[in-house]
Each structure stands twice: as structure tokens, then as C-alpha cells.
Amino acid sequence: MEPKTLFDKIWDAHVVKQVEGGPNVVYIDRHFIHEVTSPVAFLGLEKRGLKVLRPEKTTATPDHNVPTINQHESIKDELSRNQVEALKNNCTKHGITHHGLGTEGHGVVHIIGPEMGLTQPGMTIVCGDSHTSTHGAFGAIAFGIGTSEVEMVFASQCIMQPKPKKMKIAVNGTLKEGVTAKDIALYVIAQISTSGGTGHFIEFAGSAIESLTMEGRMTLCNMSIECGARGGMIAPDETTFEYVQGREHAPKGEEWDKALAYWKTLKTDEGAEFDTIYEYDAADIEPMITFGTNPGMGAKIKSSIPTGDDLSGSDKISFDKSLEYMGFNPGDQLEGKAIDYVFVGSCTNGRIEDFRAIASFVKGKQKAENVITWLVPGSKAVEKQIIAEGLDKIFEEAGFALRQPGCSACLAMNDDKIPAGKYSVSTSNRNFEGRQGPGARTLLASPLVAAAAAVTGKITDPRDIM
Amino acid sequence: MPIDKFKTLTSPGIPLPIENVDTDQIIPARFLKAVERKGFGDNLFRDWRYDSNNELIEDFALNNPKYSGEILIAGKNFGSGSSREHAAWAIYDHGLKVVVSSFFADIFKGNALNNGLLPVQVSEDFLTQLFETIEKDPKSSFEVNLKEQTFENKATGESVSFEINPYKKECLLNGYDDIDYLVNMKDEIEQFEKNR
Ligand code: SF4
Numbered sequence: 001m002e003p004k005t006l007f008d009k010i011w012d013a014h015v016v017k018q019v020e021g022g023p024n025v026v027y028i029d030r031h032f033i034h035e036v037t038s039p040v041a042f043l044g045l046e047k048r049g050l051k052v053l054r055p056e057k058t059t060a061t062p063d064h065n066v067p068t069i070n071q072h073e074s075i076k077d078e079l080s081r082n083q084v085e086a087l088k089n090n091c092t093k094h095g096i097t098h099h100g101l102g103t104e105g106h107g108v109v110h111i112i113g114p115e116m117g118l119t120q121p122g123m124t125i126v127c128g129d130s131h132t133s134t135h136g137a138f139g140a141i142a143f144g145i146g147t148s149e150v151e152m153v154f155a156s157q158c159i160m161q162p163k164p165k166k167m168k169i170a171v172n173g174t175l176k177e178g179v180t181a182k183d184i185a186l187y188v189i190a191q192i193s194t195s196g197g198t199g200h201f202i203e204f205a206g207s208a209i210e211s212l213t214m215e216g217r218m219t220l221c222n223m224s225i226e227c228g229a230r231g232g233m234i235a236p237d238e239t240t241f242e243y244v245q246g247r248e249h250a251p252k253g254e255e256w257d258k259a260l261a262y263w264k265t266l267k268t269d270e271g272a273e274f275d276t277i278y279e280y281d282a283a284d285i286e287p288m289i290t291f292g293t294n295p296g297m298g299a300k301i302k303s304s305i306p307t308g309d310d311l312s313g314s315d316k317i318s319f320d321k322s323l324e325y326m327g328f329n330p331g332d333q334l335e336g337k338a339i340d341y342v343f344v345g346s347c348t349n350g351r352i353e354d355f356r357a358i359a360s361f362v363k364g365k366q367k368a369e370n371v372i373t374w375l376v377p378g379s380k381a382v383e384k385q386i387i388a389e390g391l392d393k394i395f396e397e398a399g400f401a402l403r404q405p406g407c408s409a410c411l412a413m414n415d416d417k418i419p420a421g422k423y424s425v426s427t428s429n430r431n432f433e434g435r436q437g438p439g440a441r442t443l444l445a446s447p448l449v450a451a452a453a454a455v456t457g458k459i460t461d462p463r464d465i466m
Numbered sequence: 467m468p469i470d471k472f473k474t475l476t477s478p479g480i481p482l483p484i485e486n487v488d489t490d491q492i493i494p495a496r497f498l499k500a501v502e503r504k505g506f507g508d509n510l511f512r513d514w515r516y517d518s519n520n521e522l523i524e525d526f527a528l529n530n531p532k533y534s535g536e537i538l539i540a541g542k543n544f545g546s547g548s549s550r551e552h553a554a555w556a557i558y559d560h561g562l563k564v565v566v567s568s569f570f571a572d573i574f575k576g577n578a579l580n581n582g583l584l585p586v587q588v589s590e591d592f593l594t595q596l597f598e599t600i601e602k603d604p605k606s607s608f609e610v611n612l613k614e615q616t617f618e619n620k621a622t623g624e625s626v627s628f629e630i631n632p633y634k635k636e637c638l639l640n641g642y643d644d645i646d647y648l649v650n651m652k653d654e655i656e657q658f659e660k661n662r
Contacts, residue, residue: 019647023633027655036550037550040551043502053652064498083499129548130549146554147551148645149576155645156645156649194543195546228543314542317483318486412495412496413496413498432488432490433490433491434494438494438513
């Protein structure tokens with residue numbers, strides 16, 4: 001038999017039909033929806049007089065629009081409230097499980113799926129949200145789709161997609177202390193640029209990747225979309241199986257044994273071919289931070305902003321425009337730059353491991369006075385765990401505020417906005433102009449780097465004060 | 467929603483020589499709160515078209531009366547970022563039918579095609595020439611022929627061909643969409659479910 005990649009094995013097993021001269025009709029195992037990209041799809045469905053074909057395969061939660069304080073009150077912003085209510089009503093009407101605001105299962109859609117065991121190896125998973133790539137950490141094919149495609153999944157449990165090309169990104173060796181999955185992500189994107197992965201699906205491999213926890217793997221796969229790839233994935237292994245086992249929707253008993261036997265076959269065969277391969281040495285990766293307005297504009301904290309002298313034409317214009325927005329000069333040192341806000345949360349770094357890392361870092365330290373810090377758990381379950389472990393006490397003593405779950409300041413769609421001109425060290429995934437609020441200046445970094453900035457009030461290498 | 471049939475069009479182009487235009491710029495998140503597909507065109511490039519006092523920024527290409535037409539010509543790596551289909555809706559609802567760039571982000575391209583908006587990918591050199599042509603004469607026009615898969619710069623007479631998936635081309639030319647196709651496949655899909 002011809003050797004196959006992990007991606008091929010899963011994709012091929014889900015092709016219902018190859019349309020002549022066109023895309024594949026791909027069967028979808030798991031569909032997640034949120035309030036922003038689903039209402040028009042529901043409307044479209046109804047206009048055609050159709051029903052949701054397999055409502056049990058779709059799970060819903062409102063996350064983008066929700067406030068992260070006083071969630072028991074009704075949402076103040078009328079448009080946000082409408083969208084959140086529309087989701088609930090549509091779910092009721094179509095028999096879809098809905099984890100509403102304030103309920104046990106509520107959270108950012110890409111956080112709750114894995115937590116509940118809905119995300120499993122070998123699955124095809126889609127959501128009208130680009131960071132669906134997060135679920136690839138389990139050895140699933142997971143990617144974001146548009147609203148028309150959400151409607152397709154509702155109507156047929158399938159979507160139509162051309163098969164992407166395959167890329168392998170191997171990171172071998174041992175990560176240095178203080179270097180996390182987020183740093184790997186920012187490092188890789190800085191290397192291959194925000195369009196380097198376009199047209200491809202990435203498999204992350206190598207010993208440094210294998211050493212990551214499931215949380216770390218989710219952070220990395222989450223950010224795979226930021227280099228333009230359709231998604232990223234990691235072959236499932238013992239770390240994966242251990243994480244999935246026992247979760248609410250994970251297979252049980254005999255079903256588990258059967259599933260496990262199949263999952264163990266999900267790896268790239270020796271000799272299977274990739275269209276593109278990149279290899280990196282874990283020892284070259286240092287704590288990173290971004291300085292510009294796309295996730296590819298990142299650098300080691302202990303370095304300076306590039307001068308841009310090697311650029312010309314429109315590349316140079318874009319670079320200058322970006323630095324101007326950020327209020328930075330070419331060649332500036334990154335370390336020591338003053339910051340105003342710290343946001344910890346999002347589907348990139350809003351999991352329990354992220355809050356544990358921060359708690360152990362800030363324990364016994366104090367938040368810098370001039371910094372406003374928002375700690376936003378990715379889900380109700382994460383919030384509960386923070387409290388159960390007493391991390392909230394540590395945060396409180398250090399002067400940090402713990403908020404309630406939601407997308408929060410990851411995007412300027414709810415009340416948590418960074419004011420114009422302010423610098424925000426953020427553990428989220430996008431530093432586009434205005435992403436955290438009109439005029440807001442976002443610096444993407446790991447939870448450790450965010451915690452260090454919160455303590456010193458400036459860009460700081462966490463290793464210097466660990 | 468069924469899409470409009472794509473007809474050959476000749477029109478001047480609106481230049482946006484900026485790279486990495488992401489979907490947060492095309493339509494900022496705060497405008498995604500609608501529950502219907504309505505009014506997105508008004509907020510296309512909102513933060514570039516209006517200043518913080520909600521005054522029109524006259525210089526910006528979409529506001530500048532010098533430029534007109536149904537073709538947006540943009541710098542490389544257009545449409546990166548979020549999967550929001552609202553980006554394609556905003557462009558289409560604003561009256562644009564074609565976006566030309568030297569590179570498109572994947573999800574955006576798919577979303578555009580699903581809504582009757584044609585992404586035309588050209589070489590970087592050709593793109594630079596297009597910007598030059600418009601700079602010389604903003605009224606000079608371009609012809610987009612989907613059937614022949616050609617894009618012509620009328621001012622220079624140079625015509626290039628562009629790629630499009632044959633299935634998607636048929637859909638666009640005839641105004642079909644994928645949902646019709648999939649709904650007609652119901653039996654095959656059920657058979658697939660049984661055989662797994
Ligand atoms: S946390 Fe941010 S990136 Fe993740 S789903 Fe919410 S808005 Fe999107």
C-alpha cells in the first residue's frame with residue numbers, strides 16, 4: 001500500500017464523492033457553531049425550507065459577544081443580546097445542544113469542544129471560525145469555514161472543499177526553559193510569514209512537538225491558521241489518549257478499545273510525501289513577542305525591531321504603515337517598552353495550564369501599578385478549576401482581576417476593548433489593526449511573557465525575573 | 467442564498483495597493499452583530515473610510531470620487547485572518563464584483579466564490595502595472611471574462627489568464643450554489659454514513 005500522511009488517512013476516509021473537475025464532498029463528524037457566523041446560515045436553511053440533517057453532530061455556545069463580568073445579568077448591548085438570543089432560539093428550533101451563558105458547559109467554542117471530549121482523533125471538525133484549527137491538536141482535520149459552508153453542514157453534514165496540499169513542520173530537540181508552545185507558534189510564523197502556509201494543511205512533528213502537553217498542542221494548532229494554512233494537526237499519541245479518556249463524550253468500554261485501536265493507526269507512514277517541509281531546532285527558539293500588525297511580525301524579546309532596510313516597494317510601505325500604527329521606530333529595542341494592558345485568555349491561551357503557569361509565575365509578585373490586567377478563563381470549566389486550585393487567591397494577592405469566560409479582548413466585539421493608542425500584551429492570536437478595539441496596539445505573546453509584562457509594566461523576558 | 471450569474475464586465479478599477487489586507491480591516495468585528503445579511507456594504511473598510519469622528523476620509527480610495535467601478539485591485543495576500551464571510555458580503559454588497567490581487571488567503575477565496583464575488587489572481591508584475599495604469603488614468607478600464615478566464619488591461623491591451631476551479635466556474639456562470647448540489651446528494655450521503 002502506498003504510504004500516506006496522517007492528513008491523507010483522515011481526509012480520504014471522509015470523502016463521500018469527488019466532483020468532476022471540482023472539490024471533494026467531505027463528510028463532517030463534528031460541527032461547532034457560535035452566535036456570529038451561524039444566524040445567516042440558519043436563515044438560509046429556512047428560506048430553502050430545509051431542516052438540520054444531523055442536529056446531534058452540532059454543538060453551540062455563544063462566546064464572541066458575551067460580557068465577561070456580571071454574566072447573570074442580561075446583555076446590555078442590544079445587538080449582542082440579539083445575536084446571543086438568536087443562537088439559542090435557532091438551536092431550540094433545530095434540536096441542537098446549546099451551552100448558554102452561565103451554564104456549566106459554556107465557554108469559547110474551541111475550549112469547550114476538547115474539554116467535553118467532543119473533539120477526538122481521526123475526526124473531521126468544522127466551525128464558522130478560523131481558529132477551529134485548534135482541534136487539530138488531537139490528530140483531527142479541523143478547519144474554519146464560512147457561513148455558506150455552515151449552511152452546507154446544516155443541510156447535508158458535508159462541505160465541498162478541494163484537497164489542500166500537505167506541509168510538515170518539524171521542531172526537534174528540547175525547548176529551553178521559559179519557552180512555550182506560543183513561542184514556537186510565533187517563531188514559525190515569523191519564519192514562514194502570514195502567507196507561508198496558504199493552500200496547505202500542516203502536520204507538526206518532531207520531538208519538541210511530541211513533548212508538548214495537549215494544552216500546548218492546542219495553542220500551536222490554534223495559531224497554524226495565522227501563517228495562512230487551512231489548519232494544523234499533530235499525530236495522536238499517549239498524551240492525546242490520556243487527555244480524551246473519561247471525558248463526557250469520549251467513547252466508553254468496548255467503544256473505547258475499538259476507537260483506540262483505530263487512533264493508533266493515525267500517523268504519517270514512513271516515506272509518505274509532503275508538498276513542503278520545514279525543519280527547526282527547538283534550541284533556536286526564545287520567548288517571542290510581536291511588534292507589528294500581523295502575527296508574522298514577531299521577534300525574540302531580547303532583540304530589536306527590524307529596520308526594514310532590506311524591504312522595498314509595497315513590502316516597505318506595509319512595514320512602515322504597520323510600525324506607524326504601533327508607534328514604534330525601526331530598530332527599537334523591544335525589551336523595556338512600556339505597556340498599558342495585559343490580556344490573558346482566548347482560545348489560544350485560555351486553558352487551565354495557562355492560568356497555572358501565570359499563577360506560579362506571579363506568586364509573591366505584584367502587578368505593576370500602571371497596568372490593567374484581564375484574566376479571562378476560556379470556559380466555565382476552566383474558571384471552576386482556577387477556583388478549585390486556589391489560583392484565584394494568588395491572582396488576587398498579586399492584584400490581578402479574574403473575569404468570566406468568553407472571547408473577551410481577543411476581538412473588539414464585546415465590552416472588553418483596549419482603548420485607542422494603548423499597548424496591550426495579549427495571549428490571543430491576532431494583532432491586526434483594531435483587533436482589540438479601534439486604534440488598540442496589540443503585542444502577541446505567551447502567558448509567561450504576558451505575566452512578566454504585567455509585573456514590570458514593560459516588555460520583559462520572563463526568564464530574567466523567574 | 468443563490469448567487470447572481472457572473473457576466474463579463476468592463477469597468478475601471480479601485481486601487482488598494484496595501485498588502486496583507488485582513489478581514490478585520492475589510493469589516494471590523496463590531497459590525498458582525500447582525501442576524502441577517504443586510505447592510506454590510508456600508509461598513510466595508512469602516513476604519514479606513516471613516517475617521518474617529520465618523521467623518522469620511524476623502525483620500526481613501528473607496529471614498530475618492532476619482533475612482534469608480536466594480537473591480538477592487540489590492541496588494542498581495544488579500545483576505546487573511548478570520549473566516550468571517552461578512553468580508554465577502556461587505557465587498558459584494560458595496561457593489562464590487564471582482565477582487566484582483568497577486569495572492570489570496572484560502573478561506574476568503576472560498577467565501578468569495580460562494581457569494582458570486584470573483585477573486586482574480588495575477589502575477590505581482592501585472593498587479594504593479596495595474597496600479598500604474600490607474601495612477602496614470604483612473605478612468606481606464608479592465609475587462610473580466612470568466613468564460614475565457616481572462617483579465618484585460620484595456621489601456622495597455624495586455625490580457626492575462628487566471629485560474630479558477632472548473633466546478634466553481636460553472637457555479638458562478640450559472641448562479642448555482644453548493645447547497646443545491648449537496649442537497650441533491652442526500653442518498654449518497656446517507657449511504658456513506660451506513661458504510662462507515
Ligand atoms: S477567543 Fe478570539 S480567536 Fe478564539 S474564537 Fe474567540 S474571538 Fe476567535
